[in-house]
Amino acid sequence: MNKKEILEKFSADPERYYNVNLFEDQGFERRSCIVCSRFFWTLDSERTKCPDHSDDTYSFIGNPPTAKRFDYTQSWKEVESFFVKNNHTSINRYPVVCRWRDDLYFTIASIVDFQRVMGSKVVFEFPANPLVVPQTCLRFKDLENVGVTGRHFSSFCMIGQHSIPNDNGYWKDECVNLDFNLLTEQFGIAKKEITFVEDVWEGGGSFGSSLEYFVRGLELGNAVFTEFQGDLSDYKTLDQRIIDMGAGLERFAWITMGTPTAYDCCFGPITEKLIGQAGIDANSSVLTPYFTEIAKNLELYEDLTQVRKNAIKTTGLTDEQINRIITPLEGIYLIIDHIRTLIFAISDGALPSNVGGGYNLRIMLRRIVSTMDRLKLKFDLDEIIDIQIDYLKNTYPELEKTRNDVKEIISIETGRYDSSKQRMQKIVSKLNKEPKVEDLITLYESDGVTPEYLKEMKVISEIPSSFYSKLSDLHQSKKQKEQVNLPLEGIPDTELLFYNEDPREFNAKVLKSFENFVVLDKTAFYARGGGQEPDHGKISGQEIVDITKHGNIVVHEIKGEIPKEGDVVSCVVDTKRRDGITKNHTSTHIINTSARSVLGSWVWQHSAFKEEDHARLDITHHSALTDEDVTKIEDAANSIIEKAIPVKIENFDRGTAEQKYGFRIYQGGVVPVKSVRIVSIGDLDIEACGGTHVANTSDVEQIKITRTKRIQDGVVRIEFVSGDGAKEFVKKKQQDSENKEKEEKLREQEKEKRLEQRQIVKERIPVIAKSLLECKQGRTTIDEITVEVIESGKANFCYSDSNNYDDVFHIGLGEVLCKSDPNMIYCGLFEQGEKIRVIVYAGDDISKEKSAGDIVKSISQILGGAGGGSPKFAQGGGTDKSKKEDAIKNAKSMIIE
RNA sequence: GGGCCGAUAGUUUAGGGGUAUAGCGCCACGUUCGCAACGUGGAAGUCGAGGGUUCAAUUCCCUCUCGGUCCA
The missing domain is CATH 3.30.930.10 (Bira Bifunctional Protein; Domain 2)
Structure with missing residues (x-):
């Protein structure tokens, strides 16, 4: 059935479908x-x-x-x-x-x-x-x-x-x-x-x-x-x-x-104002015929450029007239139109982002900026917003309230566009060859450089036709939500006790039981929903693992033996868990309104999750939260708790609630029933919500934000705890900071020690080196370092196998010795934990014949390890400490031969 | 939710399995009546955290944290 068929049928019987009294x-x-x-x-x-x-x-x-x-x-x-x-x-x-x-x-x-x-x-x-x-x-x-x-x-x-x-x-x-x-x-x-x-x-x-x-x-x-x-x-x-x-x-x-x-x-006075600023002749006689032609041609051609071409031809406009009048006018119209849309969208709580509808807003803002760039027009966006709101508020007075918020968001987004443009330019300038499809996808996915942009910058001549298909393959949803079909036909809706007396213990009749699932005629167990996790507890002594809602039927999943259909079972709700979840749920509402009052009108709940001992609230916001933001939100939330505001729950007809409270009530999303349950905290926060709540904000006791995170563009996650959880968190935090302090102190001490050692090394090395270099003939040992001086012109060998020295010392000493004596080879061995390490330094001259690297390789092999380095400096090591003597002997034989 | 990139001295950063780079800033000395500039010298780093591989990891691998960024 398509429109054409319907029209044919209806137009065949105009008396029935179209003729109205007026026509008669x-x-x-x-x-x-x-x-x-x-x-x-x-x-x-x-x-x-x-x-x-x-x-x-x-x-x-x-x-x-x-x-x-x-x-x-x-x-x-x-x-x-x-x-x-x-x-x-x-x-x-x-x-x-x-x-x-x-x-x-x-x-x-x-x-x-x-x-x-x-x-x-x-x-x-x-x-x-x-x-x-x-x-x-x-x-x-x-x-x-x-x-x-x-x-x-x-x-x-x-x-x-x-x-x-x-x-x-x-x-x-x-x-x-x-x-x-x-x-x-x-x-x-x-x-x-x-x-x-x-x-x-x-x-x-x-x-x-x-x-x-x-x-x-x-x-x-x-x-x-x-x-x-x-x-x-x-x-x-x-x-x-x-x-x-x-x-x-x-x-x-x-x-x-x-x-x-x-x-x-x-658009009101803004149009004339911008046309004036751009210096366009708005009274030009070409405008009426040109735009009349455009309007007429629009029906004739699909392609807009063709429409434009034809209108130009018919009206005989010159290139000069097009460039001076038409093109800038089109730009100005676009800018004003797009800003007007952004005013409405941002006022009503949408944010430019890279997802969903928000992406359209981002595109529009970018079109505004790039149009200004292209036409070399410099307009003050704030001024345009002001003048438009001044005009629009005659019809839509509510826009006045969000005037500053709109300006703030647009200025943030404009700044982002500038930096992203610079980033794209930088990435593009680094490309040194024509990218392949795979490269294009990487560029798009990881850097956000669109192939359109690359084409515009003449990096590629055409966008490969396989680009979009490959891209969509890549994003093909990997996980498919599995749909469970439970045998629930004919079972009446479960009576929900938690909306009324909400008992912690009750008896109920088993209407159906299968596998691990139980359906009761009534229940006080809260089923998973609205971001609130399900209750736990026991049904005739058996532990509940999960509770879900299927339509209006609540299904309890239990561990262990399931009761028989028709039985009356005793049920006990896990009170501690429920209380925790309930506090966290009310806290979610409190934080939501606190965040909105601290950050701005664009803050809406994006999603939420409430567990017994923690909860999180995702809100729409343009930037990551600063520490200051977090403190302010937390303070605002806690002041709501201190004020001990009653939490009121009322049921309304959906339409009535919308008219009475506006669309702020839909924080948690669409409500699929005619009657909505309105949870209000004074007039601070009014939401349609099916969850469990405390009677008074003071019952929450305390709220502590534990962490915040930007989870996607335009959405910030606030993780928090409330009630006892908050108290525990504060206590733990204090302990942590104390531990941290201790650790820091320890670290400071270690650092001091290190510096001290270094100082000693620095002061001692020249002294030891001097004494060693003064040794003229044969073998001398000073401070556990042995030097063997062979007849001049040949290699001098100096070594130490004392564990009193570390790598810094050996490297330092080796360097000093070899600098002073170009025929010196220094070899330091020392134990480090389970291992033994070796450092070899060779003077400038000797290193040409006997490479430190070779010596180290050889020694390390004996020690059961490996090593390497340059001819002048090398290090290595091994695991066999007992071969220390052999290693020295080997080194000596290699050097002296 | 997924991908990519990053974290090195006060700061900006280079590098890459084997002694950790440089500029700016800082300190001292020299030149100067003094400053700037210049010259010389110096201090300053557990190379984000934790594990693993290795004789040896800042570098390679894994996990985490933080930051950036892109896609859905």
Whole structure:
């Protein structure tokens, strides 16, 4: 079933699917486009083509069809007042970070606001009916169009008009009526200008007809009537029909203003300001024809560069005009658009990073910076943010609160980009040959140097076609989560006692037992979930190893004999463990809010883990935490404990909770049930949470952060302990520091000793050396060092086998002796633990005949080891201490021969 | 979660199984009325921690810690 088939079927029966009262009342005619045969409804008897092929396409540029001019802010005021006047509730926009659906990172349409997960199904939950909402939506599909086409944005405001047909809401007739009146009455567009095009919508298993409305080729809105489910041959009406009318606010503004691009009338005063700063002639007469051509050509060619080329050709623009006016304008539009998106995204808690949706934000920031570089424009980003927020807060007052946070994040990210660019340049400059595919992958994986960048820098001429396939092979998920299928059919939901009286001992009936698993009719054991580890304890005397939840059935895994089905068993919860986990869970909430207040509004829980004796909380944050940050967070957390704030637990309808507390409640992720359990610590922290909590923050006693770590870009892990664990940790830490102090002292002493020894060696060597060198003939021993002087001109041999000296001494003495006597060979042997070591030094002259290296090799062999070195200096050793005498003899014979 | 890189004197760093490099900084002396500059000399290192291999490890291997970075 595809859209085309549905459209064919629906358009074959227009009376049933498309005809609405308005068309009857006003006398709309249904026509088929003479170009594409698409069906549309119009009051204009001359109109023979659908809006896509119409001759008046984009003729509003430079000549708007309305008497009044409304900019972005004013357009929303008009829309809002119209719908409110017509009994709609105006709802504030929802966050652009879509935390209530885990299949979406960003909010991409107004209808998404009201979609909730229920088990595995998506359902609609409306806070009012009917309603209208100015929903900021983020879309990153056509980023390359932004700034160029005149109408593509990375974020835009979707006017959402939503209704459920019941006592309060309405269906098709009323919807189209309202939309028509909005255009004609509120915006003053002539009735003949408005064209409705037949279309369909399909997705998520349901489908329905839709009417797109156009004015002069510009699609202003699309009213989707989600009505059916099933197959095209056999479908039935949904229990919950809804109207999803989405319209682009930017386009409403554009059509009333008739500016060359939608950008010119939607960003407020910033556009003019930047154009002025860049010194572009904004009133140039080329703009209107050029952008009209662009808009028209966009439908004709797929390739944007082709669209651009053609528009330039048709309007006869010179290269000079392109370079001086068009290109910088495109850059400015892009910069403003991207910053506006970043303002919304960062305000709502997203951070630029290398993962998921955050990556889109990073890409956008990099596009902003590289566009400025390319066009040699130097804008003050902080100023752009300020001016934009000043303008946007007319519609979205909440942006004021995060003004400084947005600036901070953008400045951090800009700095990172600068250093990463430098790093890439450095790496690229080091490349000395054309890299192979394998090298490209290494460069990409370990250094983040993209092949695109290499191509741009002309290091490679083409990106090898195998690059991406090899890369994806590399990242093919290694582990597959194994799905366990337990025989649980027909078993009723387990009654969860820990949400009520929460007894530590109770009796329950065994509903099912198999392998090591037991299912009870009720349980006070907490099952693994929400990052909270399961309880331990005993079921009829048998140890529990794990507890998991399958749907609403709790399954206990036990060690030992399992009870029989039908038995009533006595159960005991491990209280100490539960208390520990409970304290840690409440602590998680406390640290989360503390971190947010210390670090900034962008801090959200990323994930969490609570065990009996430790816990961790991962939060979204742009940098690693400093010691100061940690201390501040810890202090803030402990002050919450000191204040002894009651921890309140209430159940709410999901929609009510969202309206009452906002989306901060979804710290732990999507809640798949209609009723949410709200855990609040005063008004400091309010979260939807299914875990166990203490009654008062004072019960936590103390929180101690044990460690923090950056676990990925944009996520910081805080590991901590609370209650007795915290006390123990503090005690242990104190002991550790004491031990460390002791160790340090010991080290200091050793160091002193070493220095002393060195001093002695340094002072004694010259004295000993002097005496040794003074020996003229025969054999002399001084301080256990023996020197044998052979007739002059031949080798002199000096050796020591005393264990009173160490390597530093032998090396020092050898060096001094050989420097003074070029015929001297010095040989030092000494025991070191179980081993014996040998050091040989040879004077300049003698070393040419008798290499120290050779001597050492020979001696070491005798000693049962090995050695080596240069002709002048060598060292070696062995294990056989008893061969010491032999070794000396050998050395002597080698030297004297 | 996975990969890659790094940790050497106060600092920035070279090196690499066999005496640990150099610049800056520091100290002393010389030159100078004095400073800077210059010249000469010097002090300063358990080469991140712990194991292993080896006669010998800062170097090779393993584990860990910390830091950086990239990918998912």
